[in-house]
Amino acid sequence: MARSARSYQKEADDLRAIGWTYQQIASHWRQRYRFNPRVAFRLAHGLTQADVARRWNEQWPDAEAPKTAKQISYWEIWPGPAGRTPSLDTLNKLAFLYRCAAGELLGGEDHSHLDTAALSASDPEVGAGRSASERVTGAPLPAGAVLTRVTDRVVEDMEILTDTYRRLDYREGSGKVSADLGAHLHRMLEVSNRTISTSTHRRLLRAAGDAAQLAAWLAIDAQRYQQAHGYCRLTISLAEKANDRALHSYGLGVLSQIHLHRGDGRTALSLLGTARDVGGPGMPAAVYSWLGEATGEAYGFLDEPRQGMTALAEAERVFDGVSVDNTPAWLSFFNADCHAARLKGRCLTRLSRPAEATRSLYEALTLLPADFVRERSGTFIDLAVAYTQMNQIEQACHAATQADVLARRTGSERNRKRLRQLLVDLLPWAGLDCVQSLYRQVLIN
Numbered sequence: 001m002a003r004s005a006r007s008y009q010k011e012a013d014d015l016r017a018i019g020w021t022y023q024q025i026a027s028h029w030r031q032r033y034r035f036n037p038r039v040a041f042r043l044a045h046g047l048t049q050a051d052v053a054r055r056w057n058e059q060w061p062d063a064e065a066p067k068t069a070k071q072i073s074y075w076e077i078w079p080g081p082a083g084r085t086p087s088l089d090t091l092n093k094l095a096f097l098y099r100c101a102a103g104e105l106l107g108g109e110d111h112s113h114l115d116t117a118a119l120s121a122s123d124p125e126v127g128a129g130r131s132a133s134e135r136v137t138g139a140p141l142p143a144g145a146v147l148t149r150v151t152d153r154v155v156e157d158m159e160i161l162t163d164t165y166r167r168l169d170y171r172e173g174s175g176k177v178s179a180d181l182g183a184h185l186h187r188m189l190e191v192s193n194r195t196i197s198t199s200t201h202r203r204l205l206r207a208a209g210d211a212a213q214l215a216a217w218l219a220i221d222a223q224r225y226q227q228a229h230g231y232c233r234l235t236i237s238l239a240e241k242a243n244d245r246a247l248h249s250y251g252l253g254v255l256s257q258i259h260l261h262r263g264d265g266r267t268a269l270s271l272l273g274t275a276r277d278v279g280g281p282g283m284p285a286a287v288y289s290w291l292g293e294a295t296g297e298a299y300g301f302l303d304e305p306r307q308g309m310t311a312l313a314e315a316e317r318v319f320d321g322v323s324v325d326n327t328p329a330w331l332s333f334f335n336a337d338c339h340a341a342r343l344k345g346r347c348l349t350r351l352s353r354p355a356e357a358t359r360s361l362y363e364a365l366t367l368l369p370a371d372f373v374r375e376r377s378g379t380f381i382d383l384a385v386a387y388t389q390m391n392q393i394e395q396a397c398h399a400a401t402q403a404d405v406l407a408r409r410t411g412s413e414r415n416r417k418r419l420r421q422l423l424v425d426l427l428p429w430a431g432l433d434c435v436q437s438l439y440r441q442v443l444i445n
Contacts, residue, residue: 008029008043008044008046009043009045009046009047010046012025012043012044012045012046013046015028022041022044022045022098022099022100023100023104025040025044026040026041026044026100026104027040029043029044030107032324033337033338033367034338034368034369034372035367035369036076036107036369036370037104037105037106037107038075038076038086038094038105038107039076039366039367041094041098041100041104041105042072042076042098044098045097045098045099048069049069049070049072049073049076049366050069052067052069052072052094052097053066053067053068053069053071053072055097056093056097059093059096059097060093071084073362073366075090075094076366077365077366079370080365080370080376080402081402081405081406082365082380082402086105088102091103091105091106107370147191147194148194149194149196150191150192150194150195150196150200150204151196151200152200152203155195155200155203155204155207158184158187158188158204158207158211159207159210159329161184162181162184162207162210162211162214163329165177165180165181165184165211165214166214167371169214169217169218169374170371170372170373170374170375171371171372171373171410172373172410173221173373173374173409173410173411173412174217174218174219174221174222174374174410174411174412175222175410175411176411177218178215178218178219178222181211181214181215181218182215184211185208185211185212185215188204188207188208188211189208191204192204192205192208202242202243202244205238205239205241205242205244206238206239206242206244206247208238209234209235209238209239209242209244209247209251209330210247210329210330212231212232212234212235212238212251213231213232213235213247213250213251213254213330214330215231216228216229216231216232216235216254216255217254219231220254220257220258220261220414221374221412221413221414221415222413222414223413223414223417225258225261225262228254228258229255229258232251232252232254232255232258233255235247235250235251235254236248236251236252236255239251245278245279245280245282245283246279246283246284246287246328247328247330248278248279249275249276249278249279249283249287249291250275250287250290250328250330250331252271252272252274252275252278253271253272253275253287253290253291253294255271256268256269256271256272256275256294256298257294259271260294260297260298260301261414263301264301265297265298265299265300265301265302266298266302268294268297268298268301269295269298269299269302272291272294272295272298275291276288276291279291284326284327284328284331285318285319285321285322285323285326285327286319286322286326286327286328286331287328287331288315288318289315289316289318289319289322289340290315290331290343291315292311292312292314292315292318293311293312293315293343293344293347295308295311295315296308296309296311296312296315296347296350296351297346297347297350299311299350299351300347300349300350300351300352301350305351305352305353308347308350308351309351309353312344312347312348312351315344316344319340337363337367338363338364338367338368338369338372338375339364339368339375341360341361341363341364341367342360342361342364342368342375342378342379342382344360345357345358345359345360345361345363345364345379345382345383345386346361346378346382348360348386349382349385349386349389352389354385354386354387354389354390355386355390357382357383357386358383358386358387358390361379361382361383361386362383364379365379365380365383373406373409373410374406374407374410374412374415376406377403377404377406377407377409377410377412377415378403378412378414378415378418380399380400380402380403380406381399381400381403381415381418381419381422383399384396384397384399384400384403384422385422385425387399388422388425388426393426393429393432393434393435394432394434396422396426397426397432397434397435397437397438398434400419400422400438400442401437401438401441403415403419404416404419404438404441404442407419416442419442420442420443423438423439423442423443426438
């Protein structure tokens, strides 16, 4: 399912052929695939972690302590809890291998927009002549503002704001954005009868459906399943009105997640079957593949591993056809390999295939951006489950410890509950120091 380093090399070769630098490719991929800069530069060269280690050892041989792919992975995972901080010497040597500046490998937040000189240098014509209701900044309308006409620019503004809430949720957790997102959704529904054309009306309905499905995910994370159910039904209703079969299908898929989180594979499987029927033959590849991952997980709950692996294999096959161009905006996260690997790993743990699961989950942790805090927490939990299935308890506790730190940062009730469930699975090893330490951290601290 996840692309190989060689496939990225082909894409990079095509870009190099039209004059792109490695810096331009890495910057583009950081935005498109959400890679951190060290991963982006490595893949821009079409290198695996083992390739980097080999080139390092060729350039700076050290018979007593040769570099390994695992060390490259540690540097790439940083600043995540499982990562290791690269020294200045390390960054300088990686920069040599990647043909870039050492500082470009650090990443971090960009606050250049706060420079007043940069603001004054911007195009003075931008925004001129627009009403307050036609801004394209993605900022919410001021309280009390009256919106009498909903144009495509207004809908675009709303779409940008929804995406902003989506990114904030990844970094800070559902509790920080759910109220604002709810108000934003209410605002869209409130003005849905003020669109200037049929096409704008359908676009607004799809935008509201996107906000509703996001609100459902936030409610699921907070363990508010009844509220999540309502948002899913709203998503489905809006999709029907917009005649968007793909969004309708996805709404049913999100609804199935409520039942998967409750361990009800049978009901989830029924909903997923309906979702595939609704989507029909023209369903986007990303939606079909995402439904397949969920179907595999549902079969895992039903203790039917053969059907589960069949569903997973089909999901992987279909994922090969996923691209930015054919993926709906509300499922754009699934176009990233980090999420595909994460969901595959979770599915494999449900199917009791822990060795395969760990490979996918480590790949996901390498690729997941550091600011996707809740997703990284959930991935560490899946990794802990996989290690527990293999009776590798120290590794399970190590992964769970990191998951708990991240779950506390976002206040994810869903992940905290999963950790408490993991403690039950670890009861047979309650005498081990690592398990006792994990119990203290999760239940007492």
